[in-house]
Every structure is written in structure tokens, then in C-alpha cells.
Amino acid sequence: MQLSRDDLKRAYRSMVTIRTFEERVTKEFAQGNIPGFAHVYIGQEAAGVGVCFDLTDEDYIGSTHRGHGHCIAKGCDVQGMMLEIMGKQGGLCGGKGGSMHIADMSKGMLGANAIVGGSPPIAVGAALTQKLKKTGKVAVAFSGDGASNQGTTFEALNMAVVLGVPAIFAFENNGYGEHTAASYAVGAPSIAERAKSFGMPAEVVDGSDFFAVHQAMGRALERGRAGEGPYALEIVCSRFLGHFIGDPQGYRLPEELIQARANDPLPRFRTGVTEAGLLENADLDAIEKQVADEVEEAVQLAMAAPRPDIKTLETDVYVRY
Amino acid sequence: MSKKTYSQAINEALRQEMRRDPNVIIIGEDVAGGHGASGETGGVGGVFGLTHGLFTEFGPERVLDTPISESAIIGAASGAAVTGMRPVAEIMFVDFVGVCFDQIYNQAAKFRYMFGGKAKTPMVIRTAIGAGLRGGAQHSQTLHPLFTMVPGLKVVMPASPYDAKGLLINAIREDDPVIFMESKLLYGMEGEVPDEAYRIPFGEANIVREGKDLTFVAFGAMVPRALAVANTLAADGISVEVIDPRTTSPLDEDSILDSVAKTGRLVVIDESPPRCSLAADVASMVADKGFGSLKAPIGKVTCPHTPVPFAPNLEDEFMPNPRRIEEAARKAMAWAR
Numbered sequence: 001m002q003l004s005r006d007d008l009k010r011a012y013r014s015m016v017t018i019r020t021f022e023e024r025v026t027k028e029f030a031q032g033n034i035p036g037f038a039h040v041y042i043g044q045e046a047a048g049v050g051v052c053f054d055l056t057d058e059d060y061i062g063s064t065h066r067g068h069g070h071c072i073a074k075g076c077d078v079q080g081m082m083l084e085i086m087g088k089q090g091g092l093c094g095g096k097g098g099s100m101h102i103a104d105m106s107k108g109m110l111g112a113n114a115i116v117g118g119s120p121p122i123a124v125g126a127a128l129t130q131k132l133k134k135t136g137k138v139a140v141a142f143s144g145d146g147a148s149n150q151g152t153t154f155e156a157l158n159m160a161v162v163l164g165v166p167a168i169f170a171f172e173n174n175g176y177g178e179h180t181a182a183s184y185a186v187g188a189p190s191i192a193e194r195a196k197s198f199g200m201p202a203e204v205v206d207g208s209d210f211f212a213v214h215q216a217m218g219r220a221l222e223r224g225r226a227g228e229g230p231y232a233l234e235i236v237c238s239r240f241l242g243h244f245i246g247d248p249q250g251y252r253l254p255e256e257l258i259q260a261r262a263n264d265p266l267p268r269f270r271t272g273v274t275e276a277g278l279l280e281n282a283d284l285d286a287i288e289k290q291v292a293d294e295v296e297e298a299v300q301l302a303m304a305a306p307r308p309d310i311k312t313l314e315t316d317v318y319v320r321y
Numbered sequence: 322m323s324k325k326t327y328s329q330a331i332n333e334a335l336r337q338e339m340r341r342d343p344n345v346i347i348i349g350e351d352v353a354g355g356h357g358a359s360g361e362t363g364g365v366g367g368v369f370g371l372t373h374g375l376f377t378e379f380g381p382e383r384v385l386d387t388p389i390s391e392s393a394i395i396g397a398a399s400g401a402a403v404t405g406m407r408p409v410a411e412i413m414f415v416d417f418v419g420v421c422f423d424q425i426y427n428q429a430a431k432f433r434y435m436f437g438g439k440a441k442t443p444m445v446i447r448t449a450i451g452a453g454l455r456g457g458a459q460h461s462q463t464l465h466p467l468f469t470m471v472p473g474l475k476v477v478m479p480a481s482p483y484d485a486k487g488l489l490i491n492a493i494r495e496d497d498p499v500i501f502m503e504s505k506l507l508y509g510m511e512g513e514v515p516d517e518a519y520r521i522p523f524g525e526a527n528i529v530r531e532g533k534d535l536t537f538v539a540f541g542a543m544v545p546r547a548l549a550v551a552n553t554l555a556a557d558g559i560s561v562e563v564i565d566p567r568t569t570s571p572l573d574e575d576s577i578l579d580s581v582a583k584t585g586r587l588v589v590i591d592e593s594p595p596r597c598s599l600a601a602d603v604a605s606m607v608a609d610k611g612f613g614s615l616k617a618p619i620g621k622v623t624c625p626h627t628p629v630p631f632a633p634n635l636e637d638e639f640m641p642n643p644r645r646i647e648e649a650a651r652k653a654m655a656w657a658r
């Protein structure tokens with residue numbers, strides 16, 4: 001499918017928003033403005049944006065502990081996200097969820113998920129709804145290479161085939177589950193091969209290339225929308241930073257990190273579209289400027305916002321004791 | 322004897338037991354760390370650093386890094402345990418037991434009884450518990466009542482570095498599955514810990530502070546909190562006895578009953594939602610076996626019946642905090658009978 005100039009700008013905007021947001025999260029975390037722990041998505045932008053680009057608000061995604069990028073790619077409000085991550089009133093979950101639980105049902109965002117392997121079965125259920133209600137919509141489960149080893153994931157892959165539901169399993173293979181390499185922890189030749197063995201089409205995609213991800217997702221989506229069943233993508237990408245903010249990463253050599261940066265999806269996109277004459281550098285610079293302002297405003301507002309009302313501690317439950 | 326942190330005490334217990342018995346192995350996620358990576362292997366030693374250095378000393382056959390597969394970790398540990406090993410499995414955060422609970426409560430916990438006493442399952446599941454670190458709803462639970470109600474499991478909640486070492490050594494030498502619940506909030510706590518190996522038997526409470534007016538029973542990270550409030554109340558002339566049962570199963574009922582017989586007043590401080598909590602459990606035990614000693618209704622300080630909230634102000638109010646503990650204590654003291 002040919003992408004228009006506006007499409008290309010939207011794709012870049014989404015990727016730059018993720019990058020800028022995550023860089024800012026890293027900084028605010030270091031300054032003590034973000035409680036708890038946070039896992040950022042820097043380096044994987046093309047994966048989330050490529051997968052979510054053609055999804056509507058009525059298509060669903062289930063995410064992971066590294067969920068900020070998925071939220072942004074799916075259209076969650078950046079201001080509401082920053083408030084949530086800082087634990088403030090007005091956050092997307094009222095400050096009750098935090099970084100690892102951002103959700104927005106109105107955007108088809110079924111939640112970041114702090115349980116590795118939590119999302120795939122949920123996505124099967126969301127896909128089942130689409131099948132039963134004949135909506136032509138799909139549900140995507142984002143998972144890491146690490147999550148691909150979880151029993152829940154195996155069960156979900158199999159059940160998606162058995163029930164014939166439009167679930168798309170987007171495995172982001174960034175090479176690591178925490179501090180252990182996928183080359184050690186994934187026993188199969190590849191995650192895609194493993195998915196195939198469950199009985200669904202699967203392919204390996206270059207996750208630094210927005211266009212490659214977008215096209216592969218197009219094939220998955222076509223099958224899902226036509227009611228032909230599940231699909232899996234193994235999106236090969238890299239985690240530029242540590243597992244969590246502050247991870248000293250002694251298990252990775254500096255050369256590896258430099259090499260990962262050499263394949264940064266953002267400059268790659270920029271070079272691709274400018275050399276092909278599709279967009280000008282000035283267009284992309286303008287987007288970066290707008291996004292920087294938007295994120296700055298989100299941070300300022302979130303910093304100034306109050307904590308949630310203490311009364312909300314016992315709301316959203318059906319009984320009190 | 323020297324000063325060590327709770328974390329160091331646990332690490333030392335593991336190291337000493339692994340030196341003593343070649344059947345003791347460690348299995349879990351990133352317990353070594355760095356496998357297959359370009360840099361250092363074995364430098365991580367668990368996300369909280371509790372198994373640090375063990376891979377270097379004991380190697381890959383005794384410190385086993387696994388994929389993220391909790392059911393298989395616990396199943397493999399039980400299978401190894403019934404066939405001659407003494408595995409210490411790590412479930413990084415207790416919240417993740419949801420993924421593998423069948424292997425714990427239908428399998429490991431039941432072997433001994435269900436097989437007519439013919440099987441031994443000497444395994445330990447070490448796991449980090451508790452709120453207070455802004456970990457959110459799926460990284461902050463305590464869940465000890467869930468394990469305590471399962472026949473066949475022993476459940477340990479150390480509240481000091483000294484107890485952590487002695488209880489872990491005892492856990493490893495036990496022939497039954499033990500859930501060893503480490504309070505994240507206590508990992509940095511310092512205390513005197515003997516350098517040599519020693520055992521603290523299960524089912525023996527620690528009288529942390531003696532008193533005559535009121536009994537506090539607290540578990541894990543709630544013990545130092547209860548103690549701090551007891552010290553505050555002492556300034557007002559209220560003498561509080563603080564009891565740490567150390568294991569929720571077996572439970573040292575006698576120490577609790579003896580204390581209540583002396584003080585006549587009981588407040589239980591428990592980091593869990595109120596229904597079916599250890600607070601409810603201890604209160605019912607005392608109502609049953611110590612009714613005659615009571616001069617006031619039993620106070621329970623627990624979390625509300627909600628998941629753990631993320632925002633710091635909500636989480637601080639969610640946990641049993643000094644204000645709520647003190648209120649419960651004063652209420653018990655004010656009761657006239």
C-alpha cells in the first residue's frame with residue numbers, strides 16, 4: 001500500500017513522540033519525579049508504530065511492561081500518560097496504574113501489562129469478540145522475546161488457531177529478556193518458526209525499518225480482517241538502553257550498544273523518505289519541534305498536578321470492608 | 322558476628338548451604354544473568370542481587386538461569402526435589418506465582434500426603450513480597466494468606482537479617498516445600514548476623530519487644546513498623562509486647578496466646594487485604610482459644626480490599642502505616658471492661 005505524505009508525517013510524528021517521551025521519562029526518572037520503575041521503548045519505535053499504523057480505535061492491542069511506545073502508537077493521550085506515570089490526578093488510570101498499567105479502552109488499548117505473557121491470552125479473547133460480533137476488527141498481542149517462552153503464550157498461540165480468531169501476535173525480539181539473551185532463552189531456531197509450528201503464518205521482520213513492519217502487518221491485518229485466523233510477526237529490533245532505567249548493563253559490551261544505535265529507526269526513516277523525495281528535511285524538523293513542545297507541556301502540567309484524591313483509594317471496587 | 326544486611330544474610334545462607342550440600346541448586350530467571358549476551362555472564366545475581374556471586378563460585382550446573390517460564394521453574398524444582406536434589410527456586414516477585422500456582426499447590430505441596438508419606442519434596446521457593454516501592458498492582462502484593470491456607474506448604478516471613486539467614490538455612494534443610502517470603506522493604510535493613518551457619522526452627526515466634534498492656538502481632542515488613550509504634554506508645558506509658566511469629570505456617574499459637582493472657586489486648590498488623598488475612602486468622606485463633614483473656618475487641622490493621630495502587634499517596638495509605646497502627650492501639654487501650 002502506498003503511503004501519502006500525510007501518512008508519512010503521521011508515522012514520523014508517532015515515532016518521534018515515542019522517542020521524545022521516553023527520553024524525557026528517563027530524565028524525569030533520574031530526577032526522582034517518577035515513582036517506582038520504568039522500562040522505556042527507545043530503539044523499538046518502528047515496531048510499535050508499524051504495527052499500530054493501520055489499526056483503528058476499534059481494533060485492540062494488549063501490551064507489556066515496556067508499554068509507553070505501544071500506547072502512543074495506538075493514540076493514547078501523551079498528557080494523560082505523563083500524569084499516570086508520575087502518579088498524578090487526571091492520569092489515564094487516575095494514578096492507580098502507573099507506567100506498567102496504562103490503559104485506554106476508548107483507544108482499544110487493553111493495558112500495559114506487568115506480567116510477562118499476560119497479554120497473549122487476553123488478546124485471544126478480544127479477538128474472539130471480534131469474530132463473534134463479526135466486526136472485521138483484530139486484536140494484537142505485543143510480547144517480547146522473553147514472553148515468547150511463557151506457557152500462557154504457547155496456550156494463546158494454539159487456542160487462537162483452534163478458535164480461528166483474528167489475533168495477531170507481535171513478538172518484538174529485542175535480543176533480551178531482562179539480562180538474558182534470547183539466543184540463550186529461546187530454544188527454537190526462531191520465534192517465527194515456533195509460531196508456525198502452532199499452525200499460523202509467521203514471518204521475521206526488520207524492526208528498525210518502519211516500512212518493513214508496516215507491510216508485514218498489512219499481511220497480518222488482511223488475513224485477520226478477512227476472518228482467516230491468527231498471524232505472527234517476529235519483529236527483530238534492539239533495546240538501546242537497559243532493561244529498566246538504571247540497569248548498569250554489564251552483560252552487554254559497549255560495542256554492541258554502538259552497533260544497535262547505528263541502525264536507529266528514526267534516522268533510517270528520515271534518510272529513506274528524504275532521499276526518495278517523499279518528504280523534506282524541513283517537514284521532519286517541524287514535526288520534531290512540535291513534538292518537543294507537546295512533551296514539554298505534558299511534563300510541566302504533570303509536575304504541577306496534584307496527587308490523586310485520597311478518597312479514590314477505595315473507589316472502583318464493588319465492596320468495602 | 323558482624324553487621325550484615327538482610328540481602329547479605331540471605332546470600333550468605335545460600336552460599337553456605339551450597340558449600341555444605343552439593344544437592345542444593347538454584348534455579349530461576351537471571352539468578353546468574355548475562356547468558357548469551359556479549360558482556361559478562363553471571364554478574365547480575367538476581368534482579369535484587371540476592372544470588373550475586375553464586376554463579377561464579379558454583380557454576381552453571383548449580384546456578385541455573387531459565388527462560389521466563391514460571392510453571393516450568395517450579396515444576397522442575399519439585400521434580401528435582403522428589404528425585405534427590407534440594408532446589409532453591411526463585412520467583413522474582415510473588416505476584417508472578419499466579420502463573421505457576423498449580424505446580425505449587427496441586428503438585429509440590431501435595432506429594433507427601435497424597436502419596437501416603439512416600440515422597441519428600443525438599444524445595445524452597447524464594448520470592449520478594451510487599452508494597453511500598455511504587456511497583457503497582459502486579460509487583461507489590463504480599464499473598465502470604467494464599468500460601469498459608471495450603472496444607473503441605475511451610476510459609477516463612479523473615480523480619481530481620483538474623484532471622485533471614487537462620488530461617489533460610491532451616492528452609493533448605495527441611496524436607497517439605499517452603500515458601501520463603503522476602504520483604505523488599507527490608508533488603509537494606511542491617512543487623513548482627515553470625516558468620517557461621519545456624520538454624521531457626523519453624524513455628525517459634527520471636528518476642529521482639531516485651532510489654533504488659535497490649536500485644537502486637539506483625540509479619541514481615543510490618544514487624545519493624547509495629548516496633549516503631551510500640552516505642553512511640555511507650556513514651557505515653559503504654560507498654561506494648563511485639564510478637565513476630567516468623568512463620569505463618571506452622572504458626573506459634575502458644576506464644577501469641579501467652580502474650581494475650583498477660584496483656585488482655587491484641588492488635589494484629591498484616592500487609593494484606595482484610596478478608597481471609599493473617600490478621601483475620603490470628604484474631605479467630607485468639608477468639609477461639611484465648612477468649613477469656615481478652616479485655617478489648619481484637620484490632621486488625623490491614624490493607625483495604627483493593628489491589629495495590631500506584632500513586633505514592635494512595636500506596637502509603639493502603640499499607641498499614643504508623644498512624645493506623647497507633648489508632649488501633651489506642652482504641653484497644655481505651656476499651657473499658
Ligand SMILES: Cc1ncc(C[n+]2csc(CCOP(=O)(O)OP(=O)(O)O)c2C)c(N)n1
Nearest residue numbers: 066114115116144145146147176177178417
Ligand atoms: C510472569 C513474570 N515473570 C517475570 C517477570 C519479570 N520481568 C519483567 S520484564 C522481564 C523480561 C521480559 O523480556 P521480554 O519479553 O523480552 O520483553 P522486553 O523487556 O525485552 O521488552 C521479566 C523477566 C514478570 N514481570 N512477569
Ligand SMILES: [Mg+2]
Nearest residue numbers: 144145176177
Ligand atoms: Mg526482549
